[in-house]
Amino acid sequence: xxxxxxxxxxxxxxxxxxxxxxxxxxxxxxxxxxxxxxxxxxxxxxxxxxxxxxxxxxxxxxxxxxxxxxxxxxxxxxxxxxxxxxxxxxxxxxxxxxxxxxxxxxxxxxxxxxxxxxxxxxxxxxxxxxxxxxxxxxxxxxxxxxxxxxxxxxxxxxxxxxxxxxxxxxxxxxxxxxxxxxxxxxxxxxxxxxxxxxxxxxxxxxxxxxxxxxxxxxxxxxxxxxxxxxxxxxxxxxxxxxxxxxxxxxxxxxxxxxxxxxxxxxxxxxxxxxxxxxxxxxxxxxxxxxxxxxxxxxxxxxxxxxxxxxxxxxxxxxxxxxxxxxxxxxxxxxxxxxxxxxxxxxxxxxxxxxxxxxxxxxxxxx
Amino acid sequence: xxxxxxxxxxxxxxxxxxxxxxxxxxxxxxxxxxxxxxxxxxxxxxxxxxxxxxxxxxxxxxxxxxxxxxxxxxxxxxxxxxxxxxxxxxxxxxxxxxxxxxxxxxxxxxxxxxxxxxxxxxxxxxxxxxxxxxxxxxxxxxxxxxxxxxxxxxxxxxxxxxxxxxxxxxxxxxxxxxxxxxxxxxxxxxxxxxxxxxxxxxxxxxxxxxxxxxxxxxxxxxxxxxxxxxxxxxxxxxxxxxxxxxxxxxxxxxxxxxxxxxxxxxxxxxxxxxxxxxxxxxxxxxxxxxxxxxxxxxxxxxxxxxxxxxxxxxxxxxxxxxxxxxxxxxxxxxxxxxxxxxxxxxxxxxxxxxxxxxxxxxxxxx
Numbered sequence: 001x002x003x004x005x006x007x008x009x010x011x012x013x014x015x016x017x018x019x020x021x022x023x024x025x026x027x028x029x030x031x032x033x034x035x036x037x038x039x040x041x042x043x044x045x046x047x048x049x050x051x052x053x054x055x056x057x058x059x060x061x062x063x064x065x066x067x068x069x070x071x072x073x074x075x076x077x078x079x080x081x082x083x084x085x086x087x088x089x090x091x092x093x094x095x096x097x098x099x100x101x102x103x104x105x106x107x108x109x110x111x112x113x114x115x116x117x118x119x120x121x122x123x124x125x126x127x128x129x130x131x132x133x134x135x136x137x138x139x140x141x142x143x144x145x146x147x148x149x150x151x152x153x154x155x156x157x158x159x160x161x162x163x164x165x166x167x168x169x170x171x172x173x174x175x176x177x178x179x180x181x182x183x184x185x186x187x188x189x190x191x192x193x194x195x196x197x198x199x200x201x202x203x204x205x206x207x208x209x210x211x212x213x214x215x216x217x218x219x220x221x222x223x224x225x226x227x228x229x230x231x232x233x234x235x236x237x238x239x240x241x242x243x244x245x246x247x248x249x250x251x252x253x254x255x256x257x258x259x260x261x262x263x264x265x266x267x268x269x270x271x272x273x274x275x276x277x278x279x280x281x282x283x284x285x286x287x288x289x290x291x292x293x294x295x296x297x298x299x300x301x302x303x304x305x306x307x308x309x310x311x312x313x314x315x316x317x318x319x320x321x322x323x324x325x326x327x328x329x330x331x332x333x334x335x336x337x338x339x340x341x342x343x344x345x346x347x348x349x350x351x352x353x354x355x356x357x358x359x360x361x362x363x364x365x366x
Numbered sequence: 367x368x369x370x371x372x373x374x375x376x377x378x379x380x381x382x383x384x385x386x387x388x389x390x391x392x393x394x395x396x397x398x399x400x401x402x403x404x405x406x407x408x409x410x411x412x413x414x415x416x417x418x419x420x421x422x423x424x425x426x427x428x429x430x431x432x433x434x435x436x437x438x439x440x441x442x443x444x445x446x447x448x449x450x451x452x453x454x455x456x457x458x459x460x461x462x463x464x465x466x467x468x469x470x471x472x473x474x475x476x477x478x479x480x481x482x483x484x485x486x487x488x489x490x491x492x493x494x495x496x497x498x499x500x501x502x503x504x505x506x507x508x509x510x511x512x513x514x515x516x517x518x519x520x521x522x523x524x525x526x527x528x529x530x531x532x533x534x535x536x537x538x539x540x541x542x543x544x545x546x547x548x549x550x551x552x553x554x555x556x557x558x559x560x561x562x563x564x565x566x567x568x569x570x571x572x573x574x575x576x577x578x579x580x581x582x583x584x585x586x587x588x589x590x591x592x593x594x595x596x597x598x599x600x601x602x603x604x605x606x607x608x609x610x611x612x613x614x615x616x617x618x619x620x621x622x623x624x625x626x627x628x629x630x631x632x633x634x635x636x637x638x639x640x641x642x643x644x645x646x647x648x649x650x651x652x653x654x655x656x657x658x659x660x661x662x663x664x665x666x667x668x669x670x671x672x673x674x675x676x677x678x679x680x681x682x683x684x685x686x687x688x689x690x691x692x693x694x695x696x697x698x699x700x701x702x703x704x705x706x707x708x709x710x711x712x713x714x715x716x717x718x719x720x721x722x723x724x725x726x727x728x729x730x731x732x
Contacts, residue, residue, distance in 0.1 A: 072656070072657075073473075073655070073656050073657075075472065075473045075655055075656075076443075076472065076473075077442075077443040077472045077473060077474055078472070078473035078474050078655065078656065080656040080657070106441065106442065106443045106444070106472075107439075107441045107442075107443060107444035107476070108443055108444050108474060108476045110473070110474045110651065112656055135614055135615065135618070135619060137611075137615075149676075149679075150673055150676055150684045150686070151684075152678050152679060152680060152682050152683075152684050153673075153676040153677065153678060153679060153684040154676075154677050154678065154679040155676050155677055157672070157673060157676055165607075165611035165614065165615070167611075167614040167618060175610060175614065177604075177607035177608065177610065177611050179601075179604045179607060179608075183595075183600055183601055200597075200599040200600065202596070202597075202599070202600035203600070207679055228594065228595055228601045228604055228605075229549075229594055229595065229596075229601070230568070230595075230596060230600055231568075233566040233568070234549055234566065234568035234569070234596055235545075235549055235594045235595070235605075237687060238543075238545045238594055239594075239601075240686075240687075241531075241543035241545065241686075241687040242543065242545075244541060244543065244673075244686060244687070245503075245531035245533075245543050247669065248501055248531065248533040248541065248669075249501065249531070249651075251669075252501070252533060252653060252662065252665055252666055252669060253501060253651060253653045253656065254656070255656075255657050255661065255662075255665065258665070258668070258669055260668075260669045260670070260672045260673050261668055261669070261672050262668060262671075262672050262675070264672055264676075265672060265675055265676065265677075269677070283649075285476065285615075285619060287618060287619045289439070289441055289444065290438070290439050290441075290444070290446040290478055290619065290620070290621075291438075291439075291446070291621050295621065296618065296621075299618055299621065299624070300618055302624070302626075302627055302628060303613065303614075303617075303618060303624055303626045303627070304626070305628075306523070306626045306627050306628050306630055306631060307516055307519075307523060307626050309628070309631060310515075310516055310519035310520075310521050310523055310630075310631065311519065311520050311521060311631075311635070312518050312519060312520065313515075313518060313519060313520040313573055314518060316518050317518075318516045318517075318518050318519040320516070320606075320607075320610060321603060321606075321607040321610070
């Protein structure tokens with residue numbers, strides 16, 4: 001592992017985006033959203049996606065670095081936007097900020113967006129809302145990209161459709177749930193394939209439902225990504241239903257591209273379509289408009305504090321989603337961000353290709 | 367099975383509630399919400415709960431038949447209510463109707479309620495929103511009732527915290543997701559115990575995580591209800607996180623009773639507390655305020671129609687949550703509601719005790 005200071009990494013990624021025509025303030029916000037993945041340990045959605053996902057999006061013209069998003073409707077508590085293929089890493093955070101502003105005025109703010117590109121970790125954007133003392137919710141589909149099959153179906157119809165909810169937790173780190181509605185996102189399957197590791201039973205299965213632990217079987221089309229809940233009797237229809245709820249909230253409301261669409265039925269049944277014209281909903285709810293902000297703060301602290309105080313059944317303390325991520329992020333801010341040898345090498349090659357200085361390492365270990 | 371006409375059952379339940387002081391229009395709405403469980407096949411949340419749950423609530427004074435809910439804040443797009451311990455079967459539907467009215471004016475309507483009693487099937491209330499062409503979301507906690515443990519914890523801290531999302535589906539039956547955030551609600555475990563049936567591996571587990579298939583082990587305290595997602599590596603933290611998201615949206619926003627609370631730590635670790643002072647959030651989103659209603663209708667039809675057209679991998683057609691329920695409800699409306707011998711006997715005893723005529727059977731089978 002090589003450790004690089006966070007400010008240096010932010011500066012480097014900002015420079016890479018800026019050189020592709022992304023305005024500086026957008027580039028800087030996009031860099032922070034991208035690094036949220038590395039800071040919180042969701043490394044499948046972090047820097048590793050810079051050369052795999054975001055630069056190809058910009059270089060192929062599927063993302064537009066400097067377009068102006070358009071306001072389609074502004075009705076006060078709700079706003080409807082076309083993101084105009086700008087970097088989703090930036091536009092999702094901007095939409096979250098807009099939802100916060102409207103929630104401060106109306107008690108709730110909803111921003112519905114179509115025409116987006118990949119937003120990175122949804123939790124990076126809901127956390128912005130929680131840090132302002134509000135409850136944030138983001139649901140986003142995968143545009144027209146289809147990865148997972150409906151239970152009992154033999155055609156991929158839906159993306160991994162992430163859902164994130166965040167809330168303040170008093171004086172404790174904010175609660176941040178950030179989840180795919182499939183058992184895992186595809187990035188974790190591919191990371192296991194690259195590392196040569198098996199995946200747990202329950203992530204992948206054959207047509208007949210037999211568990212598969214070889215992650216390579218996914219991209220060979222021999223095994224399919226399972227829904228949260230696993231088998232039908234343990235909740236597959238709930239994971240599938242949550243993915244549909246995300247599709248409705250993100251795409252039906254905004255009018256963006258959709259996974260389930262007649263065109264999905266044209267192919268061979270395998271994964272199809274591209275994550276273009278992604279839809280998203282952002283909700284910000286301001287409990288402080290309903291009741292005394294100091295009561296909300298105290299109640300949030302009691303809610304999450306009592307979970308932290310729950311006696312453990314084993315050796316590990318009880319924690320809630322967002323707690324470990326906040327601790328890891330604080331460590332990275334203080335000590336630098338550890339990068340795998342492979343990722344460090346990728347960044348070095350990128351720096352050379354871009355004629356940019358590689359950020360200096362603050363430490364090397366392992 | 368004995369089959370009874372739906373109007374007769376509705377009249378009977380309405381009369382039972384009315385005799386306990388519930389105003390007639392509330393009693394009628396509560397009866398319809400209760401029978402939604404039987405109509406849709408969610409029988410653990412239907413008529414069986416009349417003598418088990420709702421009449422004891424009224425008879426013990428934990429529910430108030432005729433109190434007036436209070437408006438605590440009205441800010442236009444959002445309304446904050448105290449349900450004043452009225453029947454949740456009624457007040458949840460009234461809150462959904464209020465959210466619809468506000469969404470028609472503002473594009474979104476949010477009603478946050480505290481002081482509720484058990485609302486029955488959340489899907490009965492979100493369906494009202496979908497039937498008006500809007501997207502509905504309900505999240506409700508279980509008041510101070512604690513049933514499930516945080517992953518790695520040895521004290522029950524949270525209820526089964528249901529979440530429901532419903533949406534119009536063009537000319538197809540509405541999409542209605544109605545799920546507990548645990549693998550199953552407790553009613554299904556107890557129904558299996560009464561029937562003497564084993565439960566699937568994945569519903570219950572011992573302290574060490576060993577699967578338990580004897581449903582009686584749950585009420586003996588020998589096995590614990592598992593989260594949606596099952597083991598940590600297949601998503602237990604997602605089910606737990608969804609339950610916390612529900613707790614935040616329902617209880618932290620409204621200021622109702624909470625599962626995770628310092629008082630939860632006082633007991634022996636087993637299930638504790640009562641489902642008093644339940645919190646709920648209802649959201650109605652009107653896509654027709656953002657874009658042409660005919661486009662929303664067509665897009666919804668294409669979304670859910672393409673799922674119905676998905677080629678099946680086996681013998682069963684692909685369906686989405688709400689489809690089978692709508693078909694079953696239509697059959698019950700036309701042909702009557704089939705009741706198990708046990709439930710029929712319970713209603714007969716109730717009719718005798720109340721000095722009410724037992725609704726006549728339209729058929730007996732099996």
